Each structure stands twice: as structure tokens, then as C-alpha cells.
Amino acid sequence: MSFDSLEFAFFLPVVFALHWLLPRAPRWQNAFLLVAGYAFYATWDWRLAWVLVLATVVDYGVARYMDAHRPAPGVEDPAARRRLRIALGVSIVYNVGQLCWFKYVGFFAESFNDLMAAAGIEAGVPVLRLALPLGLSYFTLQKLSYVIDVYYGRLPACRSPLTFATFVAFFPQLIAGPIVRGGELLPQLEKPRRLVADRLAAGAGAFMLGFVMKAFVADFLGQKVVNPVFAEPATYSALGHWMALLGYAAQVFCDFAGYSLMAIGVGRLFGVELPPNFNYPFFSKNMMEFWRRWHITLNRWLFDYLYTPFVTGQGRMRGRFDTGLMVVFLVSGLWHGATWGFVLWGALHGVGLVVQRRWDVFYKGLCRQDRKWVQVRKSRRYKAAAWALTQVFFVLTLVPFRAGTLEDTLTFAGGLFAAAGDALPGLDSVMSLHNLAWAVIFLVGYHLLELPAGRRWRARFFGLPSPVRGVAYGMAIVFLFLFMPSSGTTFVYANF
Amino acid sequence: MSAENPPRTWRSVAAVAAAALITVAVADAALQQVRPLFPPVRHVHEGAADLAGGDPHILVVGSSHARSFDVVKRVLAERTGGRHRMVTVPVEMGAFTSYRWVLEHRLAPLIDERDGEGELVRGNLRHLMLVTTFYDMCSIDETGADLNIPARAWTFDHFFRDFLRNGLTAFNRNYVRERWKNLLPFSVLVQDRGAANIAGALKRLVRPEPESAAIEWARQNMEAQYDWCHDPREQKALEDIADFAAERNLELTVILFPLMPEIVTEKARRTTLKRYAEYVAERGRARGFRVVDLTSTTPLRGDDFAVDFDHVTHAGNEKFADWVLEHDLAWMLDGAVLSAERRP
DSSP states (O other): OOTTSHHHHHHHHHHHHHHHHSOSOHHHHHHHHHHHHHHHHHHHHGGGHHHHHHHHHHHHHHHHHHHHTOOOTTOOOHHHHHHHHHHHHHHHHHHHHHHIIIIIHHHHHHHHHHHHHHTTOOOOOOOOOOOOOTTHHHHHHHHHHHHHHHHTTSSOOOOOHHHHHHHHHOHHHHTTOOOOOHHHHHHHHHSOOOOOHHHHHHHHHHHHHHHIIIIIIIHHIIIIIIHHHHHOGGGBOHHHHHHHHHHHHHHHHHHHHHHHHHHHHHHHHTTOOOOOOOSOGGGOSSHHHHHHHSSHHHHHHHIIIIIHHHHHSSSTTTTOHHHHHHHHHHHHHHHHOSSHHHHHHHHHHHHHHHHHHHHHHHHHHHHHHOTHHHHHHHSHHHHHHHHHHHHHHHHHHHHHHHHOSHHHHHHHHHHTTSOSOOBOTTOSSHHHHHHHHHHHHHHHHHHHTTSHHHHHHHHHHHTSOHHHHHHHHHHHHHHHHHHSOSSOOOOGGGGO | OGGGSOOOOHHHHHHHHHHHHHHHHHHHHHHHHHSOOOOOOOOHHHHHHHHHTOOOSEEEEESGGGGHHHHHHHHHHHHTTTOSOEEEEEOTTOOHHHHHHIIIIIIHHHHTOBOTTSOBTTTTOOEEEEEEOGGGGSOOOTTSGGGHIIIIIOOHHHHHHHHHHHOSOTTTHHHHHHHHHHHOTTOHHHHTTTTOHHHHHHHHHHSOOOHHHHHHHHHHHHHHGGGTSOOHHHHHHHHHHHHHHHHTTOEEEEEEOOOOGGGOOHHHHHTHHHHHHHHHHHHHHHHTOEEEEOTTTSSOOGGGBOTTSSSBOHHHHHHHHHHHHHTTTGGGGSTHHHHSOOOO
């Protein structure tokens, strides 16, 4: 069940009501949230719930072991340090191994066979096709960050197995993030939660906004504009290819930002604040800024737990910033999926960030020589060019991200400039045109409302009397009933 | 976005929720003026309940057209003084695979039910009648009639078992969707989800569409179905239904239901309809079941069909019932329906 599904419309009110009817004690609230989390997970495939259980048990045990065997502050105890490192190793091997087993073993075997075949050797390595436990990529990173934080003493190990299990299986963020850290969620779960009107309103608002983004904009664009062109690129014109690509950029943003907002909204309904995952990435004027605004919780994980230890640690990678960026984005690509299309996507972004870093170094040199370059950088023209370059780069790199295989990537990329067909997507009926217009208006409006003038409009709206706002929300609900696609797709990011 | 919001009180939250709810209710009522709610119709559940509560002589299974036989049932009862009993089981948007599922899973337990002494509880049942049209043999994609089974014919038990086996899927979620619709039968917004009838009605309100355009679309659609209305899965389902009837000593009659004459072109007659009629007739000869082709033989005319050009109006059904009991289905009035030997 996903947040925009009908089943969730049954599930959420029941869970919400029961949760707040329970005694306001963490023990009761967490126990109930744990049951709800496993029930939610089981609706996808209850037979894979053991993966979640086992992963929880392993990391709870490892973290507790670390706390129990940590040398006292100021005491040098190499044996204890070694034991901690071994415990950390066990957790990393287990988590990464589990991820590799379910997600990558087939991909690597198949790639190896292809490589050998290209060299004229029949390798014949069996290619396993395993069902990927839902949310594995997300809760694996969540637990790894927890164990690493405990290892470095940044976080005490959670003593309560119930609280820790709830931390892992907290259903609003279990399937597709935000990838929350122990330091963010555990303290909230350890305290009793109260239902507050302000938080309920904020949660409902975030959920509704996310719902519109996912169930109307993303699903409509996916079904009518994006999928037909990627399925049969030969039928569509170059303009059709560009529409599909731009549509996909909007779709994937609305799909995942919408999901994240719904997760944050649901979290608030249970008195828990989850970290933001998107912050208007289409305002970004360089790729580094973009990745600070897009899938924030994944990228901060990659930079905090991969990039920073690599380039600031004592190993051979120390100071190798470009290599660090390449590694981070290749891992990011592979994290998104076990295909060469994702690897290529990651490599392109790695190269993009390396080029940007070098440009920054070069430009700083210019600024040191002549201060006029500082003014140039602050000029509107420079900012506009930087913005356009960033967005065009992001959109173009979505081709391998969506196409999946290298062959399809090349076919689609070729179609952007010289297409065989002459059709345009999503324009087959008045209703489609109507929905396309509303999707564009929503997206533009969503971004304009974040600008200073837009913020004033927003403040004015939220200052309106409650019944007036209620009428507006009611009209939005009626609109969704009438025009929201009826056969919604799964969340794009839930597949990763 | 919430950081700049003024703090909310419980009163303001309740006011927003109430205003939103009232707006939706008012909009729902207003939209019912544009697109009135369909009156409730019988589905598989009602048909199965009728069978469970009775011991009919004739069991009619079919698509939505089987509802026309509710009038036939009434007229039959009137003419036989209630001695000849019929039960109808309409499977909305059905096809042969759907009828097979309904027969095997919903009706077989009732048809085969025996009392403590081993006697059939419904031993009078002698005739199985299948109400079909050419599209019962069309290929069904995943959004088509296959999904109709969870939505229209499943019980909670079927849903739960499928859920345990496969988790929540696009297929079994149709069960949940239909139950949700049943919870709010008074809301046109809820009932219209997935059908887009309101949007269509609003569109026609702004830009009226001549009826001729809709008729032309229906004609072309029927002609085009020649290419895919011979799905082997559906054909196999018809064979299975023939087996089902034979195993239970039920006489099978396959009826090709009347089509609105205005939408049947000469080309459709030579292609789609001919292929279907010939196929069913050939299978009838081979398997020994009766085929009654009413596609164009009844006195039903354009006015007797509803605005969807497919279903028959109430007055049309009366005309159909009177006519069919005097012609192709006159045997239903015959005492042989009653006097035939009980099933073993």
C-alpha cells in the first residue's frame, strides 16, 4: 500500500485513531507504531518481512555491543578499539551484503557474463533474479548511519529494542525515506508524543500538497506524456522527446518530493518530525546546490558517511576531492538501481561536479587577480546562465536514468535532435490538454510561491479565515476526484 | 511551508475541516445535476444470494445484459403462474473468463450443495443460460474485465487469500476500490472515480457533441474489434463452461444478445459479428449446446436502447421479454423445463 492508495485511506484513519487512544507513554505508542509499521510493510509482501526483522536485530545487537565495550573517555585501549572496529565491520558487511545480495548480485553476474562473452568466453555464471524487499535501500542506509554514529560516539546506542525496532520500521518513512538519522528520530520516539492542533494542521497540509504532486501531477505526466514516448520513441517527434524529457523531470520531482511531503505529513500526524527531503531544487544555480536541494537525506548521507571520511581521513583518498565526487556519484547511481543506465547517470553527475569544482577553483583564481570577476559572478546574467546550465544538465542526465539500458539511452538521446516519428504525447483529448495545463500551472505556481512575492501571497492565504481556507481545500479535493488519474502508478523512488 | 503559518487551534482546524467537507458535499450535489447517479443495479452478489435462497429451473449468467433477463424472469413467472423459476447473475463488463470464474467460485458451491441425505439442495436446476455478445471473446488487458472479478464478484475471503499469496496488487486492489464505492453510494464523486463520466458530461455541457459522432464511434469500435475478438483464453473459458454444464447435467444455451441496429454496420456484420456467431455456432454443434443468435432478429430498435447504445431501456426490456418468450425462448414456457429428470 502506498500513501496515495485507497487502502491507505482506510489504514491511516484507523491507525491514527488507535494511536491517539492509547496511553501517552512511549512504550505504548512505539509498540503500536511498530505493529502498524510491520502491517504496512506486510501489505507489499509479508514473506519478506523477515529481512526487516533480521536487519533490526543485527544492528540493535551491534550497537549495544559497541556501547558495552567502548573504552572509557581518555583511556587508550587498542583491544577495545579493535573490538569496536570488528563490530562495525560486522554491521557494514551484513547491511551492504544484504543489499548486494538482493539488489546487485544478478546485475554483477549478468555483467560479468556479458564481459566474458565479449571476450569470446562462455562464463555461464548463474544470474539470480531475487525479489527486492521494499525499502531495503532506504532502511539499510538508515541503520548504517545509526551504527556508524554509535561507533564514533556521536550517538548512544538505543537501549530499548522496542524503540529501535520502531525507529527502523516507522511506516511513514519505511518504504522510500526520508533517510532519517538516529539522532533525529530516536529522541522523538523516546519521549511521549502529544497531539497538537498546529502539528496536525501542518501534517495534513503537507500530506495534501504531496498528494496533489504525486497523484495528480506526477501520475498524469507519467501516464500521458512520459511513458508513451519512452516506450515507443520511434513514433514521436523531436519536440515529443523534449516534452517527455521535461515531463519526466517534473514527474520524478513531483513523485518523490510528493512522497516525501506525504511521509513528513503522516509523521506529523503521529507527533514525529521527519527531515525535509526536497528544497526547490529547480532554483539551483549549480549542481552542488542542486544536490543539497534534491533528495537531501540521501545526499547528506553519501557526503557525510562516504565522501567526508574518504577525502578527510588518513587513507589514500585523503585530499582527492575529484575522485571522492566520482565515487559518491557512482555509488549514488548504483544505489538507485542495478543497471548500466543508473551507473552512467551517476558517472555523468560525478563528472559534472568535478567540472564544477574545477571551475570554482579557476574562477576563484580569476577573482583573486581582478575583483571585477566577483561582480560578474553576482550579475543576473551570470546567475541566469548558471541556472540554465544546471537545469539543462540535470534534465539531459535523466535520459539514462529513465531509459534504463545504454541502448535505449542512445535511442532516446538521438530522438531529441532527429526523431523518426511526428507524434506529440499527451495531446489526444481535450481532457489531457486540460490536465496538462493544470499540471504546468501547479508546478509553476508551486515554485513562484516560494519567491518573496509568492511568500507574501502564501502568508495572506494562510491568514484568511478558517472557513475560507476550508472551501479552497474542499475545491481542491473535488478537483482531484474529478481529474486525478484513476490508475495511479507506484512511486518511482519506491523501486530503488 | 508551515513555518510561516500562524499557529492553529483545534477550533480553526475543525472549521477548516467542516468547510472543506461542506464544499465537497455541495459540489457533489451540484454535480449530480450534471451527471445523475445511476440507480443501483444487481451484481454477482445479489444473483448468488438469489440462487442461495431458491431452487430455480434456469440459471442465467452473463454480462450486464443479463439484467434484461430480470424482466424475462418476471414475465416467465407471470405466464407460468410462478412455476418456472429463473435466477439471473449479471457480471458487469464480463467476458467468458469472468463467467467461468463466477460459475466455479461463486455458483458451483450452491449448484452442487447437498443436504444431509446426499440430495441436491437445488435439484430443480436444469438449464444454464449464457448471455453473451462478441466482446466476450475479446482480448482483455490488465485494465479490462479480468479486474472486474475482484471488483464485482469477490468476497472478502477471495481477497484475503489473494492478498496472502501476492500482497496488495493492482488486481486485488479492485476489491478494495469497489468496497469503498459501496460505502458511499450517495456520492457521485466517489461513484464516478475511474469512469470520468462527470468530466465527460461537463465537457459536453461546454461543447455539445452530436449523437451522430457517438454512433459513428460505436460503429468504428465494433468494426475494429474484429482484430482482437478471438482471444484463445476466452475461447478456452467457453469450453470450460461447456464442461461445467456437462459435468452437472445442465443444458447449456448460449444467447447472442441483441445489438442496437443503428451501430451495426454492414462491415461489422461481415467481420466481427460473423466471426463470433460462426465460432459459437460451431462450438455449439461440436459440444452439443444450444445457440440462440438474437443479434439482429428481435424487434428492438434504436429507441429501445439506452444512451450508451448498448443496454436496453426498461420499455425495451419489456418488449424483448414478450417477444423472446414467444419466439426463440418459447421452450422456457414448456412444461419440459419442469418435468425433466432431477440431476443425479
